[in-house]
Amino acid sequence: MKFDTETDRTGYQERSVLRHRGTSSDNAGRANDRVAEELPVALVVNGISHAVMMVTPRELEAFALGFALTEGLVAKAGDVFDIELREHERSFEVNLTIAQEDFVQLKQQRRSMAGRSGCGVCGIESLELLDMSPPPITAPPLHDATTLPPAIARAVAELGRHQELMSATGGVHGAAWCDASGAVLRVCEDVGRHNALDKLIGHLARDGVDMQGGFVFMSSRASYELVRKAARMNIPMLATISAPSTLAIDIAAEARVKLVSFCRKDGCVEYT
Template sequence: MPDKPIEVRKDGTSRPAERSWVPEVPVALEYNGLSYAVMMATPSDLEDFARGFALTEGLAKAPSDISDIAIAEVEHGWIARAQLTGLGIDKLTERVRARVAESSCGLCGIENLEAVSQPLPRVPTHSAVDPQAIFAALAKLREHQPLTRETGAAHAAAFCAPDGAIMHAREDVGRHNAMDKLVGALAAAGQDASAGFILSSARCSYEIVEKAVRAGATRLVTISLPTSMAVERAKAAGLSLWCLARDDSVLCVNDGAA
């Protein structure tokens, strides 16, 4: 096996290539001493990850419900621990109990389908997105993506002011993780997610829409096209959704502005 990757060209020549790999490790998320999930993630900004994951999963209703976040590197990965209070902890105990009881009977599948179809809260009344602000944010996004510049293999989620200035940005190997990290960063900073728009470098799946809505965002912009379910969920929640963002064009999928 070669010590370095080999770049093979169409003309038949080859040469050693210098490449850096995006870090990907197991990260266990524990709340109130209960193991909730193990995610494959990039081990950076893990406090934001634990905080944002709790908020977007509905385990916490507000940032004040989350405390005592502790991050530890262990033999096979990382553990992020936190304490939760408030009504959201009911979902934590229900999920842990359901996971222990899951079997091949099919009931857990029915429950998961019902969970996916639960209505999202309506987003607050908001003004329209300025397309020029989207173009301005896109022009600056790469400056906030050091991991992407190094590896070319990370997703980013950024919070942008109404004029497109990037206020916060987070990266991860997983698009959902990048969004959770951003939500956690906004919560830690006391930043109202409805005061600007979220820009995601990822494909717009329904989970990205749901995480944005649960974080209190009113406007979401993504680099790629949405899925049909993402469009349905955005329209039902009143989320302004802009996709296929490029440096010279962007597609308005749903204008939820009042």
Template sequence: MPTTPTPGRGRRGVAVHGEGAPQQGEDWLAEEAPLELRYNGRPFAVMMATPLDLEDFATGFTLSEGLLAGADGIRGVAVQALLEGWVVDIDAPGVAVPGDDAARLLPGRSGCGVCGSRRLEDVLRPLPSLPAGLRIEAQALQRALAQLQQRQPLNAATGAMHAAAWATVDGRLRHVREDVGRHNALDKLLGALVREGADPGDGFVLVSSRASYEMATKAARLGVGLLAAISAPTTLAVDLARDCGLTLVGFLRPGRQVVYTHPQRLVQAPP
């Protein structure tokens, strides 16, 4: 069974080379395992992920991929650990899994959000326009960023985890999820919000990675009005954000951030 002494991480032997003789020791490493997603007992995709918060992941993945319009279509999630990895079976009668000749049969690697999608129209799907009402103080992004590092225990131990966080409009972090895959971390976060009954559009999302097209798509599909990334966005992510009304922020660093689309959502605090 793929378990470790501490969930999400495991120790492995290492030899540290530097000055003098190599030193033998152990290192904490991020846990990465194959995760088979099934809908109603039928295989849909195999993802590489950190096997934590899998109910959140199943919910977020289902909604952010547009397989269901709402979480009320998910009747239950069953998680099973096997020798080879993990199986997550989502009971969702409204999801029709195609036959084996058309299914998403390729694996979804840790760094890939659309691996296994076999047609262009499956990837470049239009999104509804986001409402324009959200207003966030620009300094709130800095407050959220200042809290993020302390809310990433697995990354602190392993140095190999991405994080996705949701903050209120004043910059208080409410939820953080970690995973070796940036898309997985975001799906876990969105799933946690939906399962709690929170509206993702009432705050903003901060990710410790680049803002790719897939990340922007997942956020926008769940109604997130502002996505902030520590790294850069891609051209396609900017185009998508501009078209659907998503405020996209990149290079979020202490004292600095770059706004690529819809800057009207960010307001300056009064003096």
């Protein structure tokens, strides 16, 4: 599968700002600032609207493929036959053509949810859709207590040089794919941490990368959805710069995903 629009947008816009230095109004001046883009992206599956996400509009085909995989819309990358991107004035639409058996299952799931009574986001239907009990991964452990710290230190040291959008705007998350030694091989960026991870997974799946042989390093906190997405893809380890939540820890433990947070050059905290 070929992504036709991989580098079509910068992911930011320039806006005029009034920049203040110090406490005196005499130190204020007009300047141009680069601001990360955030626009609605509609995901349409076999002609039926499935979801609308707020995304930085770059690498959208990779995002759509990654989303389809990590959210269980398809079983494998080969089940996505075509991805078509349409740009509107202030939004985007990504049309996915998926295998009929996956589409039938998706329609059955949507139909089983229709017409049920509930209490909105706190209802049992919403909790079921969260998929908070992923099956254990089958990938073998990637690190032990000896090899983990140097791999994390290398990933931390290398991440910044790959974050072009972060350098330009200061306002996006990065999802990095690292080999077992911690070398950063690819980084995807987005205003949403889960979007950045979906973009990364979309690229890895498109390229046929063995996701058991490396780990994901995120420039964010570790939330439950990041762990769940990693578990779906049989990724053995998720590392993050900031703290995890209790639910992220619980899901990682259940799925046997190694969760490492507070990653710094001089150390990290292993939670599972």
